[in-house]
Structure formats: C-alpha cells, structure tokens
Amino acid sequence: MSESKHKQNTIGLNSIAVHTGTIHDAFGGVNTPIQPSTAIEYLSSNGNIPYPRNFNIPNHEAVSKKIAALEGGESAIVLATGMSAIAAGILAIAKPGDHILMQNNIYGGTRAFVELLREKHNINVTLITSMTPDSLAQSVTNETVLVYLETPTNPLLEIIDIALITQWAKDNGILTMIDNTFASPVNQRPFELGCDIIMHSATKYMGGHSDLMAGALIGTAVYIEKCRKISAIYGMSLNAVDLSLLERSIKTIGVRVNQQNANALEIAEWLSKHPGIAKVHYPGLQSHPGHDIAKRQMSGFGGMMSFELAGNDMEYRNDFLQKLRMISVATSLGGVESTMTIPAQTSHNLLTSEERALLGITDMLIRFSVGIEDAQDIIHDLERALQ
Numbered sequence: 001m002s003e004s005k006h007k008q009n010t011i012g013l014n015s016i017a018v019h020t021g022t023i024h025d026a027f028g029g030v031n032t033p034i035q036p037s038t039a040i041e042y043l044s045s046n047g048n049i050p051y052p053r054n055f056n057i058p059n060h061e062a063v064s065k066k067i068a069a070l071e072g073g074e075s076a077i078v079l080a081t082g083m084s085a086i087a088a089g090i091l092a093i094a095k096p097g098d099h100i101l102m103q104n105n106i107y108g109g110t111r112a113f114v115e116l117l118r119e120k121h122n123i124n125v126t127l128i129t130s131m132t133p134d135s136l137a138q139s140v141t142n143e144t145v146l147v148y149l150e151t152p153t154n155p156l157l158e159i160i161d162i163a164l165i166t167q168w169a170k171d172n173g174i175l176t177m178i179d180n181t182f183a184s185p186v187n188q189r190p191f192e193l194g195c196d197i198i199m200h201s202a203t204k205y206m207g208g209h210s211d212l213m214a215g216a217l218i219g220t221a222v223y224i225e226k227c228r229k230i231s232a233i234y235g236m237s238l239n240a241v242d243l244s245l246l247e248r249s250i251k252t253i254g255v256r257v258n259q260q261n262a263n264a265l266e267i268a269e270w271l272s273k274h275p276g277i278a279k280v281h282y283p284g285l286q287s288h289p290g291h292d293i294a295k296r297q298m299s300g301f302g303g304m305m306s307f308e309l310a311g312n313d314m315e316y317r318n319d320f321l322q323k324l325r326m327i328s329v330a331t332s333l334g335g336v337e338s339t340m341t342i343p344a345q346t347s348h349n350l351l352t353s354e355e356r357a358l359l360g361i362t363d364m365l366i367r368f369s370v371g372i373e374d375a376q377d378i379i380h381d382l383e384r385a386l387q
C-alpha cells in the first residue's frame, strides 16, 4: 500500500478533499481499502498496539490526515460523534478546579455537557451572553484555561468575531477552541484567525449525506495525542466502515458546500421579500447584524439559515411544514437534501416559551438546512407551502 503522492497544503481545498490521506491498495485501487479487522498482528508494532479503539487503523489514518489538511492543522483525530469530540477535546485541556469561558447560545448537546463538567468534573464554566473582549475580561479568572466558541450559532446564525476573541485569549495566555460545524472548512478557516483547536460534528457537512455519525478534533500533534489517550479509554472510536464512508463523503465537500452557499443566498433573498415571512436570519444578507464580520472571516455564508413565519399562528406554521413536498421536516443538518426543524420543538424544547423568547427563539422560527437540489425547485416548494 502506498500513500497518494500529493503533499498537503501545497494544493487547494478540493484537491486535498479528494487526495490527501488516501491509501492506494496493493492492487492499484484509488480508494483506501476498508480494514475492519479487530485482531491485527502486533509483533512488529513497537508498542503502538494496533486495535481500532486505539485510533491506529488505516481507515482512521487516511481520513484523519485528510481532515487535518482541510483545516490546515498539524494533526487530527476522528471520533464516533461530534459530542465525543467535544468531550475529549475539553477533557484533554481542563482538570478539576479549572475554568472555561463559553458563549451561552451554544449547541444544545454542548450545553448539556457543561452541566456534566460542573457536576462530575468540578470544572467551572461561565456562559457569556455576548462574546466580546470586554465580557470575557469581566468573567476571566486565574483558573481560566479555555475560551470555547461557536459561530455561526444555532439556530439564529449569530456571528462572533473570531480574530478579536482569539487575540484577547492569546494576550491572556488562554487556549481557544471552536466548533466549526456550521461553516465547514470550506467557508471558515479558524486556524488562520488564531484559533488553537478546531472541532467538528462530521455528522453534518463532512458526512454530508445524512447517513453517518462522526466527530473530529484538529490541533497540534501533542494536543491530538492527549485527546487520543482519553478517547481510547472512553471508547470513542469510529468503526472502519463509517471511517471509509466519511472519507468518501469528504471528497465532495467543496462542491457540495459551494452549491449550498449559492442556494442559501438565493433562497434567503427570496424569503426576505416574501410577505408571509417576518424575518430571515442569514449572515449573507446585508440586513444581518453580523454580515460585515461574516464577510471578513468567511469565504461563503453557508447552507444554514432560519426564518420566522409572519403572525403567531402555530396551526399556520404546522400547515406550512405539512405542505412541503421536497423539503423534509427532519433532525440534523448539512446533508445534500434540504431539511427543516422547529427549534422550539427540537434543540430548545427543554426551555419554556419565555426562556426561548429571551434568546430570540419564537414558536414561528424555522431552521433551514439548505441542500444541493436546484434552487428553483426549493423555492417552488416554499412558494407552494406558503400559499
């Protein structure tokens, strides 16, 4: 077996997506062969005992190299889910007594993990309403070891100025970690904006076909090795078949996400002119409060948006969703197919209506993951359902 000859970082993102990490098989096949064995000869392994749970099988090596190169990082690890990446990534940094600064409008699973950090690990987390150097300076302590970011946010697509936050963290000797799931490496390059660690739910845009779960962490080789040790103990590894599926899927991430960027921009503009729509949250729109920052730090505005139907009639909302034909009302995001969710029913269903209102999440808010279908067909589906 031999590695594809292309060197990382000297080639463009689409070439990395297709070639980097690929292990050609002995037969000359251009795809990394699936190696599902759990019993692997080890006498010549020099202490690095080959076992899938140790993250050292060929399918892990191939896809983790690809992901590291996509983000321009030194090393990467691919885990069973995005949540396992968040857990391992944070536990590799923080110990009992330490303190973390995090925004309050974080992904729901991450928010639940914060409770676990507090209760089981004695790691203190301050949730900040507005991520600015001033608000961070007000909450920082001598024990602060990490600033944890997520932008664009779910479901309102709020934008945080990454370079501003990482500069503040650097000045204060604190590490930064970002959840780059919504933007994907195609649209946002956090290492170039000063972040130390990047995390992905690879279930979303990296997988891209709504048929696998995975997570990824990208950082220095020393840091990723710490994550690997923790993840091996907790048993957070992904099996060879799904690693192979993920590797195959990432090859098209550039073409998929670019199509989603174009579709979403066209659809957001169309929705914002429709009388049945009260508000559209999409960073590509000039009316979006984070538009200028997004323009600076993103190369595309992404395939995620949310919008509020006019009025306050939940029957009308449900009727609208029922009438959709091509667009599915379904969990998750980032797939080739367009999907919608009602955040009040899904990601934020544990909050009261009043608590949601404080966050700006109304009952009429719909989150929209725009797929790669033809924009005109998506618009027709919306148009029919809005009548």
Ligand SMILES: *Cc1c(COP(=O)(O)O)cnc(C)c1O
Pocket: 081, 082, 083, 084, 107, 109, 150, 154, 179, 181, 182, 201, 202, 203, 204, 213, 214, 215
């Ligand atoms: C889905 C998601 C996660 C969690 O990933 P899983 O693969 O579902 O474990 C984390 N962050 C964001 C932004 C997500 O959308």
